Amino acid sequence: xxxxxxxxxxxxxxxxxxxxxxxxxxxxxxxxxQVATVMSIVVTVGIVASxxxxxxxxxxxxxxxxxxxxxxxxxxxxxxxxxPLFTGTxxxxxxxxxxxxxxxxxxAIFLSDYSSxxxxxxxxxxxxVLAGIPTVVLGLFGLYVINPSYVEKYWPIGEPLAFSAxxxxxxxxxxxxxxxxxxxxxxxxxxxxxxxxxxxxxxATRREVAAKVVFNAGLSGVVAALILxxxxxxxxxxxxxxxxxxxxxxxxxxxxxxxxxxxxxxxxGIGDAEVGSQAYNTIFLIGAILFLITLVFxxxxxxFIARYREAYE
Amino acid sequence: xxxxxTDGPKIIDPxxxxxxxxxxxxxxxxxxxxxxxxxxxxxxxxxxxxxxxxSTLIRTLNRTNxxxxxxxxxxxxxxxxxDLYDSKASAVEIRRRIGMVFQKPNPFPKSIYENVAFGPKVxxxxxxxxxxxxxxxxxxxxxxxxxxxxxxxDSALGLSGGQQQRLCIARSLAVEPEVILMDEPCSxxxxxxxxxxxxxxxxxxxxxxxxxxTHNMQQAARVSTYTAYFVTExxxxxxxxxxxxxxxxxxxxxxSTPSDPRTEAYVTGKMG
Amino acid sequence: xxxxxxxxxxxxxxxxxxxxxxxxxxxxAIFVSLGMIFWIVSSLWNEAGWLLSWDLLTKYPSFNIDNAxxxxxxxxxxxxxxxxxxxxxxxxLLTALYLEQFASKSNRVTRxxxxxxxxxxxxxxxxxxxxxxxxxxxxxxxxxxxVGSAAAVIAMLMLPVxxxxxxxxxxxxxxxxKEGALALGATPWQAVxxxxxxxxxxGTATGSILAVSRAIGxxxxxxxxxxxxxxxxxxxxxxxxxxxxPLTIFKYASDSREEFQILASAGSxxxxxxxxTLNLIAIILRDIATRKRNV
Numbered sequence: 001x002x003x004x005x006x007x008x009x010x011x012x013x014x015x016x017x018x019x020x021x022x023x024x025x026x027x028x029x030x031x032x033x034q035v036a037t038v039m040s041i042v043v044t045v046g047i048v049a050s051x052x053x054x055x056x057x058x059x060x061x062x063x064x065x066x067x068x069x070x071x072x073x074x075x076x077x078x079x080x081x082x083x084p085l086f087t088g089t090x091x092x093x094x095x096x097x098x099x100x101x102x103x104x105x106x107x108a109i110f111l112s113d114y115s116s117x118x119x120x121x122x123x124x125x126x127x128x129v130l131a132g133i134p135t136v137v138l139g140l141f142g143l144y145v146i147n148p149s150y151v152e153k154y155w156p157i158g159e160p161l162a163f164s165a166x167x168x169x170x171x172x173x174x175x176x177x178x179x180x181x182x183x184x185x186x187x188x189x190x191x192x193x194x195x196x197x198x199x200x201x202x203x204a205t206r207r208e209v210a211a212k213v214v215f216n217a218g219l220s221g222v223v224a225a226l227i228l229x230x231x232x233x234x235x236x237x238x239x240x241x242x243x244x245x246x247x248x249x250x251x252x253x254x255x256x257x258x259x260x261x262x263x264x265x266x267x268x269g270i271g272d273a274e275v276g277s278q279a280y281n282t283i284f285l286i287g288a289i290l291f292l293i294t295l296v297f298x299x300x301x302x303x304f305i306a307r308y309r310e311a312y313e
Numbered sequence: 314x315x316x317x318x319t320d321g322p323k324i325i326d327p328x329x330x331x332x333x334x335x336x337x338x339x340x341x342x343x344x345x346x347x348x349x350x351x352x353x354x355x356x357x358x359x360x361x362x363x364x365x366x367x368s369t370l371i372r373t374l375n376r377t378n379x380x381x382x383x384x385x386x387x388x389x390x391x392x393x394x395x396d397l398y399d400s401k402a403s404a405v406e407i408r409r410r411i412g413m414v415f416q417k418p419n420p421f422p423k424s425i426y427e428n429v430a431f432g433p434k435v436x437x438x439x440x441x442x443x444x445x446x447x448x449x450x451x452x453x454x455x456x457x458x459x460x461x462x463x464x465x466x467d468s469a470l471g472l473s474g475g476q477q478q479r480l481c482i483a484r485s486l487a488v489e490p491e492v493i494l495m496d497e498p499c500s501x502x503x504x505x506x507x508x509x510x511x512x513x514x515x516x517x518x519x520x521x522x523x524x525x526x527t528h529n530m531q532q533a534a535r536v537s538t539y540t541a542y543f544v545t546e547x548x549x550x551x552x553x554x555x556x557x558x559x560x561x562x563x564x565x566x567x568x569s570t571p572s573d574p575r576t577e578a579y580v581t582g583k584m585g
Numbered sequence: 586x587x588x589x590x591x592x593x594x595x596x597x598x599x600x601x602x603x604x605x606x607x608x609x610x611x612x613x614a615i616f617v618s619l620g621m622i623f624w625i626v627s628s629l630w631n632e633a634g635w636l637l638s639w640d641l642l643t644k645y646p647s648f649n650i651d652n653a654x655x656x657x658x659x660x661x662x663x664x665x666x667x668x669x670x671x672x673x674x675x676x677x678l679l680t681a682l683y684l685e686q687f688a689s690k691s692n693r694v695t696r697x698x699x700x701x702x703x704x705x706x707x708x709x710x711x712x713x714x715x716x717x718x719x720x721x722x723x724x725x726x727x728x729x730x731x732v733g734s735a736a737a738v739i740a741m742l743m744l745p746v747x748x749x750x751x752x753x754x755x756x757x758x759x760x761x762x763k764e765g766a767l768a769l770g771a772t773p774w775q776a777v778x779x780x781x782x783x784x785x786x787x788g789t790a791t792g793s794i795l796a797v798s799r800a801i802g803x804x805x806x807x808x809x810x811x812x813x814x815x816x817x818x819x820x821x822x823x824x825x826x827x828x829x830x831p832l833t834i835f836k837y838a839s840d841s842r843e844e845f846q847i848l849a850s851a852g853s854x855x856x857x858x859x860x861x862t863l864n865l866i867a868i869i870l871r872d873i874a875t876r877k878r879n880v
Contacts, residue, residue: 011395011410013402018437019772023405026774030687036679037688040702040748043741047712050719106614114611125868126619132795132860133625134802136831137853140838141625144632144846162841174625177618205600207607228707235709237805238831242838262805265711269809275723283809287715291708298707377768382689409770419761421780432769435779481765488769 047291055288058281071248071259073282074268084250085286088165088258092240095169095254096176096233101226103173104180108225111181112188112218113196113210124182131178139242142171147243155255163245163257172239176229183228183305187221188214190312220311224304231297235290237262261290321561322539324350328492328522329374334388336369336378343369344556347388349541353491356514356523358533358564361543361579366556367526370543371494373397374524375411376404409436411492412485417501418477420469420484425452425461428469428480432488447487455483456513475506479513493517495525499532511536530580533564540564542576626857633850641851645817646833650844655852658833660819661732661812665829666800668736669743674793676740677747681789684748685755686763686777706745713742714806722810730811733823738806743796750792754785787874791867798863802856804831830856 015023059066068081107127111120147167152160191214199213215222237260245257246267259267265283273280327350335345344366351357359367372378373386376397390397397407409432421428429448433439439447448465452458457479461472469480478498485493495514499507514523514536527533533540541561545554560573571577636650644654680702688695717738721728728734758781766776807829813836816828830852837849 011393013392013395013397013399013406015403015406019403019406022435022772022775023403026772029774029778030683033679033683033687036676037683037698039676040680040698040705040744043716043744044701044705046716046720046741047708050716050724051712054719103614103618106611107618110611110615114608123615123619125864126622128795128868129861129864130618130622132798132802132864133622134804134831134853134856134860136802136804136834136838137625137629137857140834140849140853141628143838144850145628174621177621181618203596205596205604207604208600211607231707235711237709237711237808238835242835262709262711265715266805266808269711269714269718270813273718284715284719287712291712294707294709295704298704301707302703375768377764380764380767382691405767405770405772408768413768415761415764415768417761419759419765421762421765422784431766431779432771435766435769435771435775484765485769 051284051288051291054281054284058285061281062285069250071264073278078278080282082286082289084248085259085261085264087250087252088240088244088248088263089234089260091165091254091258092169092172092244092260093230093233095166096172097226097230099170099173100176100180100229100233104177104225104229105184105222107177107181108184108188108222109210109215111185112191113206113214127178127181130174131182133175135175135236135238136242138171138175139239142167142239142243146170151255158253158255160255161245161257163243163247164255165244165258166254168240168242168244168258168260169254171243172233172236175236175239176233179229179232180225183225184218184222187218187224187305187308190221190308191217192312218308220304221308224301224308227297227301227304231294231301234297235262235294236260237266241266261286265290321350322563324352324539326353327351328353328393329524330389330391332389332391334370334373334386334390336366336373337385337387338381339383341553342555344543344558347558349558349561351522351524352539353522354518354520355539356518356525356537357539357541358537359524359526359541359543360528360530360533361556361559362545363528364554364556365543365545367541367543368496369556371496371524371526372413374492374494375408375413377408377413379404409488410490411494412488412490413494413496414478414481414485414498416497418474418481420472420477420480422468422470424466425469425472425480426465429483429487432484436488451483451487452480454486454517455479456509456516457483473506475502475509478502478506478510482510482513482517490521492522492524495523497526497528500528507532530568534568537564540567542567542571542573542579544575544579626854629850629853629857633847633854636847636851637854641855646815646828647817650848653848655830655833655855657816657819658828658830658852659855661816661827662801662829662831664732664820664825664827665735665739665807666797668732668823669739669800670793670797672736672740673743673747673796677744677793678751678789680744680748681751681755682777682782685752686781687773702745702748706749709805710742710803711805711809713738714809716741717806718809728824730814730826731824732820732827735807735810735812735827735829736823738810739800739803742803742806743800746796746799747793750796751785751789754788754792755781757788758784787870791871791874794863794867794870798860798867801863802831802860804829804835807832808835830859 062080065080066082068079069083070079070081071084072079111123115123147162147164151164151167155166195213195217196209199209240260240263244260246259246263247257248259249256264286268279268283329351331347331349334347336343347370359371361367373390378384386398421431426448429451430444433444433447449458452461457476460476472480499510517523542559543556544559546557547554560571560576567576568580571580641654642659643656644652645656647653717734720726721734721737722730762780762784763776766780812827812829812832814828816826820827834849834852837845
């Protein structure tokens with residue numbers, strides 16, 4: 001290992017053959033990891049490349065007709081007014097948020113400030129199970145239980161049918177409760193204990209500490225939770241299609257059937273749409289719109305998460 | 314002021330020769346203008362207040378600092394006749410020869426046996442019988458064998474803090490290094506465990522060169538033959554702090570008749 | 586001299602009442618969200634519990650309720666998600682290892698990659714169906730409406746999720762392990778492969794199982810990939826036509842006749858049983874992982 005040269009040791013620090021082999025393995029592993037990492041870029045590029053060329057072409061072909069109030073691209077003559085899809089989406093998402101915000105935030109505050117360690121260990125996994133219920137099952141629940149037994153029976157306006165935006169909104173709300181609860185809980189739990197103790201030392205009650213001090217300190221995370229839940233509800237397809245139906249009705253009555261943006265993609269995509277056909281082109285247009293809107297909300301949501309992480313972690 | 318260091322003790326055939334060494338993280342200079350010669354088969358201690366760059370400096374001696382993004386080393390650090398920062402020198406090869414024991418014991422989440430066998434395994438494919446011998450000798454070398462020989466298969470995480478640190482020392486002995494760098498190896502240990510590590514160090518210096526960073530002056534006085542004292546200087550141009558080597562000499566001289574008044578103030582407890 | 590000190594609460598009754606109401610509201614919210622699961626499962630059970638038998642797992646989809654079962658959709662789901670996992674898991678794990686252990690954190694490219702993955706995780710599932718339609722079913726891959734196409738789409742959907750959970754698991758491994766290994770002359774890859782990765786496995790497994798269970802329940806993207814067709818035979822390879830559990834349920838649900846309602850509910854019960862089991866495994870694994878870390 002050491003050659004004796006005069007009195008001093010002569011040392012060679014370049015890699016031994018065995019180390020050279022190990023460095024070669026490392027090099028191969030590195031290349032493999034880089035290839036894997038590039039894959040996620042490939043998927044993104046694939047999404048953009050699949051959506052936008054067709055979407056842009058279709059958008060220009062439709063022109064100002066897109067602002068119309070009737071959506072029937074698959075009929076003759078076709079109509080491309082996107083307004084009913086937007087109102088349908090807004091109804092479903094708003095109802096979902098109205099249902100999910102109080103429950104989700106209450107669950108988050110409960111988990112971060114009111115539950116014992118053991119209770120938390122039980123409640124969190126159960127919320128995860130709720131988050132894991134497939135949307136098709138939730139859709140079934142809306143279609144078989146919420147719509148016939150509640151909306152049809154008790155909704156006072158109009159004459160409710162088998163499908164309703166109200167039912168879809170309610171069930172989508174169930175879907176996003178765990179998202180709000182878990183993202184907001186992460187934020188509230190990240191608030192330093194010292195801040196709580198300081199508030200208690202000033203004589204604040206538990207509610208005042210949890211709902212004012214901690215909630216305000218974790219506010220950016222709470223906002224993130226709401227934005228991410230909104231984006232999730234916005235993109236949800238199966239529930240909207242099963243429970244709100246596939247009729248793009250422009251209506252102000254949430255008891256009516258409506259069609260959301262994403263439901264249209266599911267609906268028109270079922271029939272094996274021919275490349276270049278109206279159905280094919282419009283689903284890519286709607287897909288691009290859906291993609292862009294959810295992208296904006298996701299970027300925004302993640303910004304808010306980054307903000308509280310910077311502050312507390 | 315800086316010539317003090319070069320005028321330090323007479324050291325023939327040093328293991329490390331540092332010339333005008335400065336270490337920076339990005340724009341921040343952690344320690345600058347260090348000149349030192351570290352003798353072989355002896356214990357050299359780096360002491361000084363926190364933030365004086367002594368930990369940074371010891372981490373340059375086996376290029377552990379490379380792992381911190383933005384870290385850079387200026388000046389030259391020779392290991393015998395080879396430049397540690399030569400472009401052909403391999404950091405991996407260097408770390409095999411120059412082992413390191415860290416502040417907090419960091420046994421791997423494996424059995425005691427596997428902890429010691431880890432180094433030999435990554436550096437080659439030793440036979441089982443060879444490995445058994447290496448594990449036994451290393452554990453004996455770290456004065457741990459008698460305590461663990463009947464439970465080599467147990468998790469290393471079940472050992473006490475002092476035992477874990479001795480296991481970490483055994484682990485580094487297993488790859489037959491020439492030098493062992495110790496970065497405050499006792500700061501997480503109780504006094505009795507500390508004493509055992511110190512006894513072990515005195516035992517190990519017969520076969521190994523040891524460099525130790527310590528906060529504990531008494532420890533430096535007890536174990537080391539040479540001591541380097543560092544201070545933190547605040548840059549007048551800004552709020553940046555930089556570590557400087559004040560004095561390097563035989564330990565007994567540092568603790569009895571230091572030549573720099575700052576060293577005297579520190580070792581007599583007037584500051585730091 | 587003596588001063589009398591009262592430790593009796595001086596909090597106004599109003600504050601106490603508001604506090605009590607707030608607490609009640611929180612408990613109610615937790616009760617409601619947990620009760621949802623019970624409500625959903627019990628209504629499915631009332632509908633189709635009586636129909637459940639092992640026969641349902643061996644019979645094929647049929648319009649005749651006495652002969653109907655879920656063998657081909659179950660196997661279809663297994664094939665699609667199985668293959669997708671085989672692709673997405675190693676890819677995601679390698680990406681996570683690279684980003685956490687090798688890529689320089691301050692690098693602009695690294696940050697761009699991270700941002701990309703984060704946003705990919707938020708893309709609506711149905712959009713993945715569109716890329717499948719444009720590039721996998723037709724386009725230059727042109728696999729048609731097959732198991733392979735569906736697996737490719739589900740793999741893309743799973744990839745960002747697996748990267749994110751794996752990164753979290755890898756980040757939770759103490760850096761001192763790697764530091765210790767490097768100090769013994771291990772190459773960074775050896776340190777990662779022999780120490781960091783094994784320590785990250787329980788966490789990665791937990792997250793990946795949850796990702797798999799989400800993928801099994803996923804319906805929207807495959808709606809566009811022909812999985813809705815009535816398939817009464819099992820897949821035999823990548824090029825087989827197929828159907829999956831969620832879409833068989835969807836198909837039954839779109840028929841308003843009573844017997845199809847029962848079949849859809851029965852399918853849902855089977856699907857939920859599979860997912861509950863996976864969730865349970867994930868929870869147990871996580872428990873083991875946290876306990877190990879706390880030793």
